[in-house]
Amino acid sequence: MQPNPNKLNISAVSDDWRGVALSNFVLSPFTFDGRLFASIEGFIQGIKFPESDARRERAFILSGWDAKNLGGEADLKGVYWNGDCLAYGSAQHHQLIEAAIRTRILQSEGLRQALLSTQGLLLVHETGFPDSPNTSLPTPVFCRIMNEIRQELQQGALS
Template sequence: MRTEVVSDVVLEDGTRVITKANMTIVIISPDGKKEIRKPDEGVVQMLPDGTRIYSAPDGTISETRPKNLRPLNVISTSADENAQLLSNFAHTPFILDDVRYQSVEGFYVGLKYSNQDERRKMNKLFGAEAKRAGKAAKPTETEYGGTTIKLGSTEHHALIKRAIKAKIEQNQEVLKALLDSYPRELVHLTGRPDPPNTNFPSSVFVRILTELRDEFMSRQKQA
């Protein structure tokens, strides 16, 4: 049952102030911001973008953002199917330079091996199995297409970006997941910091995904 409205006043600046019988006061600003003040229950502010800010009587402040404004954590264990698909662990086969890979992780791990037979084995892997397969290998450089590339270099990251781009282009469900993630910030938080000697930091991974999202969104607008 709705509480009876005692007064509903619009101030000179356009702010609307509603007072209810239970002494709850609702303040609506001209820009759409809503503030709800309840006796002994603190203050709730509702911003135009859907963000909810609650100020408790003890001074504690909490903020709840709508899903489309929360960061999307791109990890394989996410409950969000889009995040799972965008993860390098995902089983999303693609072809790059006439070679077939089962996942970006398999491609990434394969670069750690100079032996072509070992590399072909890595190409068939995905998920945690692919990651485990590359743990023992600690090279500082790799060879691809007849070129020697230092692992962790700009060239190395550009090569991984090509693999991720091929995965997106050749798997429509991945492309949809990437486009549907907009405008959310893409992050990669596993609960542990990146190893100090990692060749592919989380920050580089999400930057690549964000750049590719911008590129594919631009393509879609031009189509």
């Protein structure tokens, strides 16, 4: 597959290093709500488990397929954060993931610069597979989040 010079695929399978670096799968430690996470994927998968479940903490220190596969064991009854259970796939669930993604990018000068360097490119998320009906973060939601963060960085609204 030839790279498209007009778009950036934000995915672990991207042919552009920026797309890989900005993907949820990559090992990219960040702190959120006073906790350390290895990756966004680990965060996304870990919150699927109740706070008393040991798999939750294990997911938080994983990245990539290790985190994704562990999350496959969750029952998807909800996502759990700070004592609350949010409906799986709800706007609140997506807002929680968005807050984690924003935090990760804001904590990394390199990621901010990588995202800013994509000005003028269409941001897409193409993995070679359609979204699962049970996905935590649908492609349109993820792309909206990344576009909004990029726009806010370009406008100097985030630092």
